[in-house]
Amino acid sequence: MGNLRGYQTNDVYSIKTVSDPQISPDGDAIAYVVTTINRRANNYNSAIWLKNKHGRPSRITADSAKETQPRWSSDGNSIAFLSxxxxxxxxxxVISxxxxxxxxxxxxxxxxLEIIWSPSGKAIMATSRINKGQNKSNNDPIVIxxxxxxxxxxxxxxxxHVQIFxxxxxxxxxxxxTEGNWDNSQIDCSPDGKMICFVSSRHETRDVDIAQDLWIIPTKGGNPTCLTKRFGVVEAPIFSPDGQSIAFSGHDHPDDSAGRISKLWVLPSTEGKPKALSPTLDRSVASGSAMPGAVPSRFSWTPDGKALIARVQDGPNLHLYRFPINGDLESPIIEAKQCIEAFSLSNIETIACLITNQNKPPEVFLWENNKLLQVSHLNDKLFSKIKSPQIHDVKVELTRDxxxxxxxxKPLNFNPNKKYPLVLDVHGGPHAAFMNAFRGSYPMTLASMGCAVLQMNPRGSTGWGEQFSRYLGDGRGKRDFPELLQAIEYVSTEGWIDTNRLGITGYSYGGFMTAWAITQTNMFKAAVWGAGVANLYTHYAYTDNTSPRYPEMGGSPWENRKRYVELSPISYVQNVNTPLLMLHGEADLRCNPAQADEFFTALKYMGNETELVRYPGEHHGFRQNGRPSNRVDYDTRLINWFSERLQF
Structure with a gap:
């Protein structure tokens, strides 16, 4: 125990990332994906692993390629995967x-892109992106x-376009x-093998809204049938065991989606109106993952078709719940201070789960006889050498209710009689949250070096109900930043935080908030922007995610120019005195690097201490799945910027 060390930036090279647990139909084995970093090649390798009920975990595919999406045949004799x-x-x-x-x-x-078995095992349904007509080279003109x-x-x-095969x-x-000028994805096959359900946006206004619909098509081909009409968000549709119904998650707000609660819906597989299960549950059903870049997890029907099993976000946790089809209230299956990243259900209702908490990366667990048994231990050796910092919950009262x-x-080896610097870390979104999931990377390294890190979920975050998550409206920065300041004030009352050594950072929306913060106050002595936005007025044209923002902002930029300018950090850039490091992927089409250019140029003209680092070829998610060397470089630069200016 005396040889334990703190978390280090280079530990990312040693962490094995586990994902996509798939339990066999009889419940006797679990297949899952293990991703490792090839440091020499500066990329990733993924392999399929298998854990039999009474055996040791073993790798069953090559470890020198990218092999993902293990999917069991209905008889359990084969696994299909992508490689x-x-x-x-x-x-x-397919492996026998x-x-x-x-x-x-x-x-x-x-x-x-995605695969599922037909029930007979005679075919695999798949999606693939298909060019219509002749393929073009990268040097040909792009017609938009x-x-x-x-x-x-x-x-x-x-x-x-993505088509079904x-x-x-x-x-x-x-x-x-399928064919046509639209994408078709998130497929499932009916129990009799005759129909495929999928998600597609084929309505006339699909270019200016986020609406999706649920469709079905015969597996032999033919004309597809739309089961919903410009519904809203439709995710992860799945046939019931008798094929008479289809369940999916999502919401029915096609024109105003920001911060909405995602519910479970069920409708007949022929025609009919979707019915929400547990309509009063003010929490979202999760079909994605708290770990960026992870494979989405479908929910599951119970074998008797009487209930659905799904993950539910409650605050910073992801629980596993049972939703009866007959209208009875939902009930928890696994509920704890942790995140269930993914799961799959066997025919005997045992469950393979992927579970993470604040101190450990995800590992595979088996839920059987109301007990959790850890199946994989891929990171035990690494973390047996690491001493984790203390992590304490913070609850800040804004008003009485x-x-x-x-x-x-807290800093490693925390001493309440010492004074420590503090970095405020702001999450992205804004409709996202800091979760009870592993937070390696720079927060753990900062704490290991003697700097505290505060991570808060102000209003606008998900997990505390729809009213909470939709609170921001057209008040980004103006409504949530004061709440973060209250949190700093609250934790500072304990007396060990040096309020003269405060820093702020964040990624995506957190980058926007970092820019907003340093234009509103000089309390931060150092700041790091990660892929942020400085000008909401120009951001609408740069981003790939435009239309969902308009209703929340009270209209488009040309309809509500004053509000867009008023909420843009660049409008107050003359107030900045805080040293700012800007880190941005050069291929980012979500928060375009032109945003960094605008803010950097203005700051440099005024003589501010500012540095801009652009990462060639990296998109918005590169901090999770970009080139490993760039991930480490990002964290290293961030840590050095703070350590030099906050003196730790």
Whole structure:
């Protein structure tokens, strides 16, 4: 125990990232993905691992490729997965559990995106992005005719669309069953194998709203049928065991989506109106993950079709709940101070879970007989050498009835008689939250070096109900920043925080808030902008995420110019005295690096201490899945900027 050390930036190279646990139909085995960093190649490798009920975990695919999405056949004899092992894009492969023989089933030019088995095991349904007409080179002109013409992480629209295919497992040629100038995704197959449900936006106003709809199409091909009409957000549809119903998550607000609660919905698989389960539950059903870049997790029907199992965000936690179809109240299955990142359900209702907490990365667990058993231990060796800092919950009373929540990460080997610097870390979104999930990277390293980190969830954050998450409206910065200042004041009353050594940082919306903060006060002695926004008036044209912002901001920039300018940090740039480090991906299409250029240029003209670092080829999510060396560089620069100016 005496040899324990603090968390270090380079530990990212040693962490094994576990994801996508898939339990076999009989519950006897769990397949999951393990991703590691290849430091020499400066990239990632992923492999499929298997844990049999009475055996040790073992790797069953290559560890020198990207192999993901393990999916069990209904008889449990095979696992389909995606792999780029042949040097091309991700293709469908199948491994036999008896012989470990692997067969390649596809040669999609742009690779497969998602896969599911047909119930008979004779085919795999897949999606792939298909070019209409001749492929173009990267040097050809880009012709833009639509508002939605770019997407962060993918680049500018190249004319291709995501289509659905039926891929025979006997090696015959895949059959494309959808076509047209729209994407089709999030597929599921009916129990009789005759229909596929999917999500698509085909309505006339799809270019200027976020509306999606649920569709079905015969697996043999034909005309698709729309089951909803410009519904809103539709995610992760799944057929009931008898095929008579389809469940999905989402909300029915196609024109005003910001901060909305995502509910579970059920409707007949032929036609009918979606019905919300637990309509009074003021918490969101989660279909994504608290870990950026992770594979989304579907919810599950129980084998008898009487209930749905889904994850629910409650504050900073992700719990597992049962939702009866008959209208009874939902009830918790697994509820604790942690995040269930993903899960899958067997035919005997045992559950494979991916669970993380504040101090440890996700690992695979088995829920059986009302008990949790840890299945994977891939990071135990690394973390047996690391001493974790103390993390204490923080509850700040804004008014008698309104509180905000978060936590403070205290410096390692904390001494209440000493004075420590504090960095305020602001989350993105704004409709997101700091979760009870592993927070490696710079917060843990800062604490290990002697600097406290405060992470709060002000109003506008998700997890505390729809009224809480929609509080910001057109008041970004003006409404939530004062709450963060109250949090700093609250934690400072304990007496060990040196209020003359305060810093602030944040990524995405947190970067915007960092810029806003240093234009409103000089209390911060150092600041680090991560992929932020300085000018809301120009941001609308730069981002790939434009239309959902308009209702929340009270209209478009040309309709409400005064408010956009009033809420933009660059409007107050002359007030800045805080040294600012700006870190931004050069291929970021969510918060375009032009935003950094605007703020940096203004600050430099006025002689401020400012430094801008641009990361070539990196998109908005590079801090989670960009080149490993750039992830480490980001954290190292941030830590050095604070340590030099806050003196720790």
């Amino acid at each position: 780029d092992r042949d040097g091309d894009s991700a293709q469908i492969h 559990m008896g012989s470990n023989k692997i067969r390649k089933l596809s040669t999609f030019q742009k690779g497969a 005719r639509h508002l939605k013409h770019k997407h962060n992480g993918q680049g500018f629209f190249d004319g291709s 039926v891929v025979p497992t006997d090696g015959k040629k895949p059959k494309q069953i 309104i509180h905000i929540f978060g936590w403070i990460i």
